[in-house]
């Protein structure tokens with residue numbers, strides 16, 4: 483295969499690529515040397531900025547764009563972003579010593595993580611030219627975390643670059659976004675996504691269907707194209723509107739939907755949770771290594787017992803904190819999975835509406851045209867519109883209310899879909 487530059491991996495983002503490539507070129511050593519030395523932070527004259535904010539819809543590739551830029555900044559070749567050199571390779575595989583990626587474990591990104599990031603930003607790069615701090619979910623910063631970050635953005639270290647990712651600029655505090663140069667990704671078109679899948683060796687028909695059904699979400703398109711379980715999950719979601727006869731059916735459908743999301747979360751997190759818990763227990767000296775503590779306390783019974791009880795109390799606290807983190811991460815996975823299901827349902831009602839109005843648009847769920855046709859024949863456009871709105875309202879409610887019980891929200895949705 484011919485070498486692929488980091489820019490070519492960004493799907494359907496020509497404008498973004500042009501911006502990032504120009505900035506990486508402007509920040510490359512040859513240009514900086516030509517611009518002369520002395521005075522001002524490096525790269526200031528060439529348009530290089532210390533803080534960037536990558537925005538765009540979920541699945542459009544915000545993180546991928548930030549990572550490609552990071553690779554371009556620390557690429558060892560000209561033009562930057564070759565995708566092959568050690569500078570590019572270590573960034574793309576997240577093994578670069580000068581790249582620190584911070585991703586929230588749960589629903590929010592706390593001040594502890596951001597302080598560590600800010601400390602890291604103050605040290606000089608070791609291998610590459612820039613110390614790069616990548617914050618994958620800047621919209622999930624707590625207030626304290628945002629304030630800690632703001633200080634670092636106001637007085638950035640000379641060789642530090644902050645790359646923040648968030649769905650939209652409204653999701654980031656004005657004080658933070660005013661310090662950043664914004665890079666807005668667009669939703670990749672179905673044709674862009676299809677071409678990506680074709681390049682990755684997917685069969686044409688499968689690529690076409692997955693590209694449309696993913697509605698511009700790259701990772702989902704790949705899953706739909708390669709994973710039978712993902713296709714079945716989506717099919718089960720799209721069958722829901724057709725099975726809402728009685729109240730009991732609505733409740734059962736809601737339970738299935740939330741159950742599938744729970745199973746998704748379980749599958750995604752179970753193994754990692756267990757490994758983390760075991761590692762923490764080992765590090766704390768509880769469980770496997772507890773016998774060592776016992777023999778020491780046998781030598782000096784009183785003092786040993788006291789120290790041991792302190793260790794046990796500390797360990798219990800640390801384990802509790804880990805448990806909280808894991809719970810929060812689990813909830814996030816459940817919500818992400820449910821959100822995907824709701825996007826699929828909204829797409830189906832959009833197909834139904836298009837059918838009812840005779841609108842000349844390509845269906846989102848072309849492989850489920852029978853479901854859409856059945857619903858179109860059995861309802862009015864007004865009903866479809868109300869149902870579509872109910873789905874979108876549930877999406878917003880789940881996203882905005884951390885305390886909302888998913889099952890209750892989905893039950894009221896399935897009832898509304900039946901009665902709407």
Ligand SMILES: [Zn+2]
Pocket residue numbers: 556557558559562563564565566567568569570571
């Ligand atoms: Zn390179």
